[in-house]
Amino acid sequence: MDETRRAFLAGAGKYIILTGAASLAWDYVVAGQPAQAPNYTATDHWWGMIIDIDKCIGCGLCVRACKAENDVLNEPGRFRTWVERYQVDPADMDHPTVDSPNGAYDGFPEIDKPGGGVKVFFVPKMCNHCAHSPCVQVCPVGATFESPDGVVLVDKDRCLGCRYCVQACPYGCRYIDPRTHTADKCTLCYHRITKGLTTACCEACPTGARQLVDLKNPNDPVHEFMRTHKVHVLKPQMATGAKVYYNGLDGSVR
Amino acid sequence: MGERSRPYAHVLRVAGLFLFGFAVFLVVRWALVPADFGRLGFYRAGALDSARAVKVRYAGEATCVDCHEEPAQLRKGQGHERVRCEACHGPLGRHADGDFETDKPRALNPRLFCWPCHAELAGRPALIPQMDPKDHAVGESCIECHKPHRPKAESQ
Secondary structure (H helix, E strand, C coil), rough: CHHHHHHHHHHHHHHHHHHHHHHHHHHHHHCCCCCCCCCCHHHCCCCCCCCCCCCCCCCCHHHHHHHHHCCCCCCCCCCCCCEEEEEEEEHCCCCCEECHHHHCCCCCCCCCCCCCCCEEEEEEECCCCCCCCCHHHHHHCCCCCEEECCEEEEEECCCCCHHHHHHCCHHHCCECCCCCEEEEEECCCCHHHHCCCCHHHHHHHCCEEEEECCCCCCCCHHHHHHCCEEEECCCCCHHCCCEEECCCCCCCCC | CCCCCCHHHHHHHHHHHHHHHHHHHHHHHHHHCCCCCCCCCCECHHHCCCCCCCCCCCCCCCHHHHHCHHHHHHHHCCHHHHHHHHHHHCCCCHHHHHCCCCCCCCCCCCCHHHHHHECCCCCCCCCCCCCCHHHHHHHCCCCHHHEEEEECCCCC
């Protein structure tokens, strides 16, 4: 071949290959756009929850509502949220007596009022939707993740069921759903909050002990609440960035 | 090929094998990794849509009140004002959508409905009225004295 023909073919070849590569890249970019939810921009929200221990009466309505809303398995029981009853002797705060009969689905059985200054209170627990979540960090395939609006979710189509996240969560809020063999947990009722509703547990709570909050909304009552109450998160030493804030949490709560 | 063998032939063979292996890896990766993975973070962006697509079971008080204004008005001014409809009546999302067959408002058996909140229980904060089921109106139905939407009894 003479020089000009060779040069032409080299140039044309490069041109064709680059165009092909560019179009493949473009398809890749376009394919990744999730369908926009009408009226909902994820980056305008940063969801969390406030749980007021001073208001929780241990009725278990939140546990029932969550099970009904999210089709959570009852036999054998799995819980996306549950309530624990603590009996704490102030002289021995490291050893509270804790019970959670069937996750408090049917409330709590009566107990004799403990004497000796022992205090009793109820602590509802759920996924803390951590900002620096250990479960997200350990997932090998990216099946659990934090959404742009701060909700930790599980992608059931990608989960392998390896259970690494179940081990990693310091709050014990994850479980394996025996029907799908994938990890499952509280989704903060993502399907409800993105439509302007509140979570099922907050809807059912009769005393307002549980309240959904949007930390990015300047009008949300959470900002006033956090300024006027002493709030705490579970296991702060784990530095998980938990977004469920407890008012009135006792030091004995693990 | 000349009679002199190329001195770097072994290097080129290994490099070729490596490139072939890399090409196989790229093909497998293209086949297994979903197209929208990595777009928003280390996850499949379509998972957000699946999370949003779950069916809503609890309609929410605002939806109930759209059709049933009277009970909401009755509740004003007394303790049950802050108890939302479906806390007692159960999930009624499908009822709100017009399907009156699937979600029926629960028939409220007072014994099963009132005590879980109002029975005296160790550790229960005093912010709602509580009484001992063993000595309060034993054998009577709660609703004889307490209407559910306006629970203060006449004697109170």
